[in-house]
Amino acid sequence: MSSDARVTDRAVGPVSAVAGSKALGGRIRRARQAGRPGGLRKWLELSLLLTPALVLFLGFVLAPIGVAAYYSFYNWNGFGPLNDFIGLQNYHDAITGQVFQGAVVHNLIIAGLSIVVQLPLSIGLALLLNRNLRGRAFLRLIVFAPYVLSEAITAVVWLLLLQPGGAVDQALQSVGLGSLVHQWLANTSIVLYTLFVVITWKYIGFGIILLLAGLQGVPPELREVAAIDGATPWQTTRHIVLPLLGPTIRIWIFLSVIGSLQLFDLVWIMTLGGPANASSTMATYLIDHGFRRYEFGYGSAVAVILFMICFAFALIYQRFVLRRDTEGALTRIVG
Amino acid sequence: MSAAVNPIADSRVPAAPRRRGAPVAKGTPFAYLVAIIVIGVTVVPLLFVFVGGFRTTPALNADPTATSGPWVWSNYSSILGSSVFWQFLENSLLIAVIATSVAVGFGSMASFALSRYNFRLREGFYTLFTIGLLFPIGVASLPVYLLLRQIPPLMENPLGVALPEAAFSLPATVVILRPFMRAIPGELEDAAVLDGASRLGFFWRILLPLSGPALTTVAILAFVTSWNAYLLPLLVFNDQNHFTLPLGVATFQSQYSQDTARVLAFTALSMLPALAFLAIAERRIVGGLTGAVKG
Numbered sequence: 001m002s003s004d005a006r007v008t009d010r011a012v013g014p015v016s017a018v019a020g021s022k023a024l025g026g027r028i029r030r031a032r033q034a035g036r037p038g039g040l041r042k043w044l045e046l047s048l049l050l051t052p053a054l055v056l057f058l059g060f061v062l063a064p065i066g067v068a069a070y071y072s073f074y075n076w077n078g079f080g081p082l083n084d085f086i087g088l089q090n091y092h093d094a095i096t097g098q099v100f101q102g103a104v105v106h107n108l109i110i111a112g113l114s115i116v117v118q119l120p121l122s123i124g125l126a127l128l129l130n131r132n133l134r135g136r137a138f139l140r141l142i143v144f145a146p147y148v149l150s151e152a153i154t155a156v157v158w159l160l161l162l163q164p165g166g167a168v169d170q171a172l173q174s175v176g177l178g179s180l181v182h183q184w185l186a187n188t189s190i191v192l193y194t195l196f197v198v199i200t201w202k203y204i205g206f207g208i209i210l211l212l213a214g215l216q217g218v219p220p221e222l223r224e225v226a227a228i229d230g231a232t233p234w235q236t237t238r239h240i241v242l243p244l245l246g247p248t249i250r251i252w253i254f255l256s257v258i259g260s261l262q263l264f265d266l267v268w269i270m271t272l273g274g275p276a277n278a279s280s281t282m283a284t285y286l287i288d289h290g291f292r293r294y295e296f297g298y299g300s301a302v303a304v305i306l307f308m309i310c311f312a313f314a315l316i317y318q319r320f321v322l323r324r325d326t327e328g329a330l331t332r333i334v335g
Numbered sequence: 336m337s338a339a340v341n342p343i344a345d346s347r348v349p350a351a352p353r354r355r356g357a358p359v360a361k362g363t364p365f366a367y368l369v370a371i372i373v374i375g376v377t378v379v380p381l382l383f384v385f386v387g388g389f390r391t392t393p394a395l396n397a398d399p400t401a402t403s404g405p406w407v408w409s410n411y412s413s414i415l416g417s418s419v420f421w422q423f424l425e426n427s428l429l430i431a432v433i434a435t436s437v438a439v440g441f442g443s444m445a446s447f448a449l450s451r452y453n454f455r456l457r458e459g460f461y462t463l464f465t466i467g468l469l470f471p472i473g474v475a476s477l478p479v480y481l482l483l484r485q486i487p488p489l490m491e492n493p494l495g496v497a498l499p500e501a502a503f504s505l506p507a508t509v510v511i512l513r514p515f516m517r518a519i520p521g522e523l524e525d526a527a528v529l530d531g532a533s534r535l536g537f538f539w540r541i542l543l544p545l546s547g548p549a550l551t552t553v554a555i556l557a558f559v560t561s562w563n564a565y566l567l568p569l570l571v572f573n574d575q576n577h578f579t580l581p582l583g584v585a586t587f588q589s590q591y592s593q594d595t596a597r598v599l600a601f602t603a604l605s606m607l608p609a610l611a612f613l614a615i616a617e618r619r620i621v622g623g624l625t626g627a628v629k630g
Contacts, residue, residue, distance in 0.1 A: 045534060046448050050460065053445035053505055056437070060502035061467050064478035071481060078484070128369050135370075141617050142374050145381070148609045148620065150563035152581030156588045156602050157384055160595065167383055167399040174400065205377065210625050262473040265565040269585045283473060283566075290477045291570060303477045307470070314469045 065307065072301035077294045090301035100302070103273075103280040106192055110281075111260035113196050115253060121200075122207030122252070123245070127237065129208065130215045140212075143205040151202070151265035158198045159185075159270050185271055188278035195267060195279055202266075203259070207252055214248030215241070254317055261310050282306045381606065388600030395595045410600035420604060422576060423583035430497045430568075430579060431561040437501035438557040439550060442508030447538045449509065450516040451524070461513065467506030472499070473566060480570040495571045496579075500564060504557040515549040516542060555616075555623035562609065580605050 072091070075084040094100050129139065146154065161167045162184045169181045184194040218241055226236040242249075264283035267273060273280035273288060280288075286306060290299015387395060389406050414420050449461050472479075479499045489495035519542060527537040543550070565581040572578055578586060584605045588598050613620055 046452055046454060049444040049448035053441040056441060056502045057467060057505050060479060060499040061470055064475055064482040067482050068478035125373060128366050131366050133366060133370055139370055139374065140621065142377050144621055145610060145613060146377060148559065148613050149606055150565065150581040152565045152585050153602060153605055156584050157380055159588065160599060161380055161383065170398065170400045209621055213625055262471055264473055286477055296481060299477055300481065307474050310474055311469050
């Protein structure tokens with residue numbers, strides 16, 4: 001959706017669509033509607049078109065959240081009757097529990113590291129690669145490859161590479177860095193950062209491609225003018241190119257934080273959140289309790305908390321950061 | 336504005352390279368060096384998996400990075416000869432195809448209603464779908480599982496995974512398709528009506544074919560999401576015969592963790608469909624996945 005589509009979207013609002021934004025269009029539209037058999041047929045068509053999507057959406061997106069919110073007030077292992085109402089106890093237990101708090105901190109560390117490490121790295125690489133390199137198309141293809149692989153496959157690949165005495169250790173030794181070899185996934189103070197490196201490997205290509213697409217929108221004339229005015233390449237990049245990349249960067253940050261908050265597949269397959277919860281995330285904690293230990297009531301409460309955190313972040317970010325970029329649907333809801 | 340009203344002239348395939356922004360700077364040796372490092376860091380781990388699949392576990396244990404033999408076919412051939420891998424592949428494909436068809440089918444119908452009909456609840460319904468954008472399936476998997484437990488026929492059933500996945504793809508589908516369908520000029524609809532088409536006829540014969548690029552984008556989004564999903568299949572399926580590829584790879588890895596070469600071969604084969612798909616339809620996929628989030 002380019003910006004002009006949004007312009008259209010706004011111009012043809014519910015009111016102006018009836019009246020017709022242009023006089024001619026309005027006349028035709030009125031004529032078109034007058035020439036139609038009336039309301040009944042329209043309602044039949046509308047219900048035919050809308051019902052399947054609405055039923056699916058209500059049934060599998062909204063209903064589960066409602067069900068989880070209901071279960072979250074009970075102490076329930078999923079098998080007996082649902083009669084042990086405990087109010088907000090589950091929420092209280094989760095929020096005050098050290099393991100869950102630790103998981104939240106891990107999510108925040110991953111999100112923070114993404115912004116501090118991955119973002120500058122992506123921007124730097126995108127700026128460097130935005131040239132007439134031979135084999136640019138090939139580069140794009142390769143860089144994007146890890147992103148289309150599932151997190152599950154990525155996890156297994158790196159699990160194999162990081163085995164003690166495995167390929168990574170061997171490679172480090174062969175270049176004389178044997179002293180760096182660690183128990184990558186078994187050392188509680190390293191494991192989270194090991195996972196972060198794997199996450200970076202998988203997702204950096206997406207950032208680079210996104211930023212390269214953003215750079216396509218920077219008119220070369222601007223650089224030329226800046227150069228004529230005596231700006232150094234660094235000044236041009238800092239004061240002209242980076243501000244123009246702003247919208248892309250802000251979207252990237254949004255996706256990255258939301259992704260970090262929900263992190264599951266990779267962690268679950270590589271460490272199950274261990275050792276000793278050193279790499280647990282909110283989502284691994286949720287599945288550990290809500291699924292593996294049959295604490296369905298408690299798990300539901302954790303699911304609701306996780307959902308609220310993501311929801312709050314999305315709304316706040318949309319409201320205060322993305323608003324100037326996109327007059328999108330979400331901003332309209334809250335704004 | 337005039338260009339905006341005509342989406343047919345203004346092809347909206349996202350991220351299609353535009354001449355205007357073509358890079359000006361020539362590649363410097365430094366840029367080439369960085370490019371080679373980036374490619375190396377990306378490719379070497381994948382290459383290790385593919386090549387390792389041709390080695391033997393004792394050789395891998397002795398020296399994981401050696402490039403000396405013995406080279407064997409047996410890891411790959413035994414996996415391709417057994418039904419397990421094909422079963423996972425078939426399950427993944429079935430679920431992804433159902434999820435994509437349902438999401439794109441229902442989503443385009445709803446988008447048509449929400450873009451080209453006037454009725455009172457229109458904006459309300461649209462808002463409902465956009466709120467769905469804030470419900471990622473990852474967060475909602477446990478609640479979906481708890482709900483599915485109440486509908487026993489959907490447990491251990493591909494539909495139990497495909498339908499929720501389709502439902503969670505609907506918001507993005509509607510949010511992408513509605514503005515696109517809206518921007519198709521009303522004159523086309525008038526012409527169709529004059530030629531005797533009903534409104535649904537216009538949708539089926541004219542609007543859908545014209546929405547090709549946007550439909551491709553949403554289909555790729557839905558397909559890739561479903562193909563890579565791990566958590567929901569993990570919760571819904573107990574029986575290994577129903578496992579999808581991501582679930583299958585993780586299970587295979589833990590079952591045969593002693594036989595590294597075999598796991599490498601299995602992982603390599605599991606990567607192939609996604610990599611092949613990317614190689615064939617690179618522009619569409621990169622454009623679809625980045626364009627969809629760029630908004």
